[in-house]
Amino acid sequence: MIELGLLCVRALKFDGKKMDYIRDYPEPRTDEVLIKVRMAGICGTDLEILQGYMSYQGVLGHEFVGTVIKSKNKDLIGKRVVGEINVGCEKCDSCKAGMQRHCPNRTVLGILNRDGAFAEYLSLPEKNIHVIPDSISDEQAVFVEPVAAAFEIKEQVLLKPDWKVAIVGDGRLAQLIVSVLKTVCIDITCFGKHKRKLDRLEKLEVKTKIGVSHREYHNFDLVVEATGSNSGFLDTMKLVRPRGYVILKSTIVSRENLDLTPAVVNEITLVGSRCGPFRPAIEAIATGTIPVNDLVEEIYPLEKFKEAFENAMESNTLKILLKP
Secondary structure (H helix, E strand, O other): OOOOOOOOEEEEEEOOOOEEEEEEEOOOOOOOEEEEEEEEEEOHHHHHHHOOHHHOOEEOOOEEEEEEEEOOOHHHOOOEEEEOOEEOOOOOHHHHOOOHHHOOOOEEOOOEOOOOOOEOEEEEOHHHEEEOOOOOOHHHHOOHHHHHHHHHHHHHOOOOOOOEEEEEOOOHHHHHHHHHHOOOOOEEEEEEOOHHHHHHHHHOOOEEEEOOOHHHOOOEEEEEEOOOOHHHHHHHHHHEEEEEEEEEOOOOOOOOOOOOHHHHHOOOEEEEOOOOOHHHHHHHHHHOOOOOHHHEEEEEEHHHHHHHHHHHHOOOOOEEEEEO
């Protein structure tokens, strides 16, 4: 049994400029479920935080699987779990309406005022916890959070099977979005820049193209932007048809102004999309509906975080995991 107050927590601490490996980081909150992190994933948001997104300082990481070490609910102890990352105040109108992710006073795991998963331990309220079935491996479980984010698109837009759909981007999140949308839509094209990543999608029987040509302009009912770049947004606006739908799935750190005139002229419906439902994501991974095994490139211990992040930043890399 681990006694709180005696934990010597190893963690990766980001001070706003650089990340360091700390051997004696302060232990997590004692009034929440205490989780020993088994594995955590590096995602695009983590890389953007290193560039100044959210002005965050602390322990990064929000994609994780862990084992419950301490909980008021004894049935949770020893269980493998994943966790929803937004923690609301439970007092405001958003929280009362069940929209904790939009609580103005929320904390967000590894992103906003709450230490994340690149550490030996983390804590979350019990309501944020989801138990993982034995049929899902640790490597697969790390993908629950981003797969849930992809499922959010189905919550926000009533997809039609005959729609022509475009995904702009071929990275970690884009790959998962393609798999989720394939459960409804047949005609999907992914526009990317990296042949190795696009080759994986072709094996899933998805059409792929490198770059956007004039022939594709205004030709898609739904376009999902998943590049996190100004150029990706501009390509997205070129691809969507008048009165079509654009899903903005990635955060763009750039300080350059984005021209939204085409959205007005073509009466485009813009939908911001962030976190999503965990239960459908867990079921989809457990049943193999959403394949994730071949997305993992390499697993590093915390001590080798510099190598891990350098690898994650490579344009051809998919998913890098950290194992505390």
